[in-house]
Amino acid sequence: xxxxxxxxxxxxxxxxxxxxxxxxxxxxxxxxxxxxxxxxxxxxxxxxxxxxxxxxxxxxxxxxxxxxxxxxxxxxxxxxxxxxxxxxxxxxxxxxxxxxxxxxxxxxxxxxxxxxxxxxxxxxxxxxxxxxxxxxxxxxxxxxxxxxxxxxxxxxxxxxxxxxxxxxxxxxxxxxxxxxxxxxxxxxxxxxxxxxxxxxxxxxxxxxxxxxxxxxxxxxxxxxxxxxxxxxxxxxxxxxxxxxxxxxxxxxxxxxxxxxxxxxxxxxxxxxxxxxxxxxxxxxxxxxxxxxxxxxxxx
Amino acid sequence: xxxxxxxxxxxxxxxxxxxxxxxxxxxxxxxxxxxxxxxxxxxxxxxxxxxxxxxxxxxxxxxxxxxxxxxxxxxxxxxxxxxxxxxxxxxxxxxxxxxxxxxxxxxxxxxxxxxxxxxxxxxxxxxxxxxxxxxxxxxxxxxxxxxxxxxxxxxxxxxxxxxxxxxxxxxxxxxxxxxxxxxxxxxxxxxxxxxxxxxxxxxxxxxxxxxxxxxxxxxxxxxxxxxxxxxxxxxxxxxxxxxxxxxxxxxxxxxxxxxxxxxxxxxxxxxxxxxxxx
Ligand SMILES: Nc1ncnc2c1ncn2[C@@H]1O[C@H](COP(=O)(O)OP(=O)(O)OP(=O)(O)O)[C@@H](O)[C@H]1O
Ligand SMILES: [Mg+2]
Numbered sequence: 001x002x003x004x005x006x007x008x009x010x011x012x013x014x015x016x017x018x019x020x021x022x023x024x025x026x027x028x029x030x031x032x033x034x035x036x037x038x039x040x041x042x043x044x045x046x047x048x049x050x051x052x053x054x055x056x057x058x059x060x061x062x063x064x065x066x067x068x069x070x071x072x073x074x075x076x077x078x079x080x081x082x083x084x085x086x087x088x089x090x091x092x093x094x095x096x097x098x099x100x101x102x103x104x105x106x107x108x109x110x111x112x113x114x115x116x117x118x119x120x121x122x123x124x125x126x127x128x129x130x131x132x133x134x135x136x137x138x139x140x141x142x143x144x145x146x147x148x149x150x151x152x153x154x155x156x157x158x159x160x161x162x163x164x165x166x167x168x169x170x171x172x173x174x175x176x177x178x179x180x181x182x183x184x185x186x187x188x189x190x191x192x193x194x195x196x197x198x199x200x201x202x203x204x205x206x207x208x209x210x211x212x213x214x215x216x217x218x219x220x221x222x223x224x225x226x227x228x229x230x231x232x233x234x235x236x237x238x239x240x241x242x243x244x245x246x247x248x249x250x251x252x253x254x255x256x257x258x259x260x261x262x263x264x265x266x267x268x269x270x271x272x273x274x275x276x277x278x279x280x281x282x283x284x285x286x287x288x289x290x291x292x293x294x295x296x297x298x299x
Numbered sequence: 300x301x302x303x304x305x306x307x308x309x310x311x312x313x314x315x316x317x318x319x320x321x322x323x324x325x326x327x328x329x330x331x332x333x334x335x336x337x338x339x340x341x342x343x344x345x346x347x348x349x350x351x352x353x354x355x356x357x358x359x360x361x362x363x364x365x366x367x368x369x370x371x372x373x374x375x376x377x378x379x380x381x382x383x384x385x386x387x388x389x390x391x392x393x394x395x396x397x398x399x400x401x402x403x404x405x406x407x408x409x410x411x412x413x414x415x416x417x418x419x420x421x422x423x424x425x426x427x428x429x430x431x432x433x434x435x436x437x438x439x440x441x442x443x444x445x446x447x448x449x450x451x452x453x454x455x456x457x458x459x460x461x462x463x464x465x466x467x468x469x470x471x472x473x474x475x476x477x478x479x480x481x482x483x484x485x486x487x488x489x490x491x492x493x494x495x496x497x498x499x500x501x502x503x504x505x506x507x508x509x510x511x512x513x514x515x516x517x518x519x520x521x522x523x524x525x526x527x528x529x530x531x532x533x534x535x536x537x538x539x540x541x542x543x544x545x546x547x548x549x550x551x552x553x554x555x556x557x558x559x560x561x562x563x564x565x566x567x568x569x570x571x572x573x574x575x576x577x
Contacts, residue, residue, distance in 0.1 A: 059480055077483040085477050093499045093575035102495070106485035139576035157485075 004032025005193060006056070006161060010273055011065035013051050025051055026220045027267075028065070030275050031212065038187065038194045040204035041222075042252065043214030044260060049197045050086075053163050056195060057083045069161060079107055082159030084150045086166045090138040096149045097134040100124060100156055107157040123156035124149065127182045144175035148182070155186050162187075164196040168203065177236060180206060188233070201252050205245065206234055212276060213255050216264035223263055225276040226251065229284070243283040251281060321357045328356035355546040363546045364553070378538060380530070382551065386558055388530040392448075392523075393516045393562075396455025400512065404460045405505065408467025409493065412501070418468065425464065433458035433519050437526055447527035454523045459512035466508025470501030502573035510566035517559045532558075 010028045017023040025048040033039050041049050054060040056067055058077040067074040069081070083089070090099050100120035108116065124134050127148040138146050147167055154162055167183075168176045180203060187194060198204050204211050205228055213224040230242045239245050303311075331353065355363075371383025411418045433454045440450035474497050482492040498505075524533025532555055539547035 057484060059483060077480075077486065079484075079486050081484070083480070083484045085480065087477065089477055089481055091478060091481065091496065091499070092577050093502075093573075103485055106487060137575065 005035035005037075005070065006033040006195075007068045008032070008052075008056075009066050009068065011052070011055065011067070012063050013048065013055070014063045023218045025217055026214075026222075028272055028274050029220075029222050030273050031222050031225065033193060033195060035193055036191045038196070038207055038209045039212060040196045040198050040208040040210075041212040041214060042198065042201065042204055042256065043220065044216050044256065045199075047214045047217040047220040047260075049214060050165055053083075053165050053195065053197060056161070057081055057163050059083075079157060080160045082154035082157050082162045084147075084154050084162070084164045084167045086169055089150050090146055090153075092138050095135050095137055096124065096129065096141060096145070097121065099138070099149055100153045103153040103157050119156055120152070123152040123186075126155070126186050127152045128178070142175075143170050144172075144179060147171065148179060151179070151183060151186070155190075155192075158190075158192070160193065162192055162194045164194065166197050166199065169199065176200075176203065181236075183207070184233075201249060201256070204252070205230070205248060206236055206239060211252065213252070213260070215260045219265045219267060221263065221266070221274050222276045223259075224255065224279050226279045226281070229280065229282040244281060247281045247283055251279065325356045325358060328354060353545070355549065359546050360549050360553075363550045367547075367550060377529075380535075382532075382535070382554060385530060385532045385535040385551075386554060389520050389524060389532040390558070392451050392531065393455055393513070393520050396452040397459045397513060397516050399452070400456045400460040401463055401509065404463035404508075405467050408464045408505070408508075409471050409497070411464070411468040412471025412473075413497075418472075425461070429461045429465075431457075433515075434522055434526070437523065441527075447529060451520070451523045451527050451531075455516045455520060458519045459516045462511040462515065463505070463508045466511070467501065467505045470504025470508075471497055473504070474500040499573070499575075503570065503575070506566065506570045506573050510563065510570060513562050513566055514559070517555075517562055521555060 008029060008031050010030055012027045012029070013025040014022045015025060029052070041052070043049050051060070055062045056074070058074050058081060074081075077083075090096075091102065094102060097117070097120055100123060101116050104116045104120050105111070108119075111119075121130075121134065124130065129145060129148050129152065133141065133145060138149070141149070147170075151167065154164075168179060171179065184207065196204075196207065208228050211226045211228065212222050213226065215221045215223050226248065228248060229244045230239050230248075367382045371381045373381040374384060407421075411421055436454055436457050437450060440453045441447065444450050444453060478496050478500055479492065482496045487495065520531065521533035521536065524531035525537045528534050528537075532551060536548055536551045536555075539545075539551065
């Protein structure tokens, strides 16, 4: 794990609790993400997902611990780490196109205006936005279109790591579906690594190579790392028929429904490292060896 | 009536009110004029019939306006200049003082908005200086600057600085952190962030401050010019009052209103240009 593309080492975040003391959001959290991997993180509201993401983005400093990307410690934000924020990440006074050129011009400062615009239009097109819609301001776009613009802006910059904070949280199920597919389309064929926060279990199964599960806060932990043993390319309507789908889904529901609370709030011993347990559920290896639902492999 | 749009109906009402107002004014003046027919000898002696001293009817004001506006830029000595020249002086002073204030208030407001230390350090001064009537500075300005022209500009400067300073600080401090984070994740430097993110985000609030300031500056210039004299619309009003030429006084009052409205409308236009919907 120490040689992962992205390695999170003993991350601790504490905040003042407003009564003069401190509370610990998470402590000694450690995990790694490989290059090109799509990782989703699931956990209850308030457990510290956005906090982790902001630290990965370099937007805030952890109380303790380091994040290393390509072996170098992360300090401060960088164009190598693109972020799609949950809300308001578009600049409302710029048109959709200008919002994307804003990013592209920052990424490729030597390019001509035409080059910047061509690339922006191409990426907007990839997420299904073209025509006069790209000349409208965010306030004149639907929620789904806005989020498409954010995604286009992030991908157009070719960051090594893409961080998405509940990008589809405010969208209806139908729109979600189409944008999820667009996201997969844009991501596949790149070697970009994606770290995405979501509240939607089905979305996580559709998109991720691996799902990190967080226990409830305070003192939250990244308790498990669940491999999604469903081959790509995945299509929403087909994956539900895959033998692993419901097994994985049940496991996730069980965790979020029960065990996330049971495992919560354990104070760790000094210097202890909390790495997630790898969970691999695979029912396709033949009914003969009668797999238990949960096969835990300690790493 | 229902067939007409709201705007048209409002316009009809405005015109009707104007006509009624002017008629009432005109008629009340002519009623007074009839009264002068029955003046006592004493009243005649004390000059109560002097037409000049009475409030003129709107028709007279209109004639005066026509005369003045058909030749606004004549210059026949220090006490007899066209209305265009007088207003020109006033606008020149207002804009000079105003832009000097903007040059200082907007960058300083940025600083105060960005840094809470700067805000806390400067706030006591602002709170004490802001409520001072700009005209209260006049004697000090005249004494120190020793020049009435520059003193008038200084008074405009001091009165227009506060709304711009406070609104800029307020607007900059209120810029969404998410937007600043967008700039940070794109590795924009401090200046680039200030110009491409903070300035457009705070622009509506800043322009509102600028609009308030220009309004105050136009209010204050009239009073300031009455004090310093020489030129300008404020001086003109006062001068015509001394001449007991009420027709000119009323005409210039109207002109002050019209120019103030135009200045405000210009900033209204700017405000609409920088507005955005979140
Ligand atoms: N700047 C801050 N100061 C104090 N406490 C904070 C701060 N930011 C976050 N917290 C606290 O840290 C905890 C984790 O917050 P975080 O935003 O990471 O949650 P989350 O998992 O993203 O939740 P959600 O799913 O609702 O977005 C919460 O209890 C929150 O109150
Ligand atoms: Mg969050």
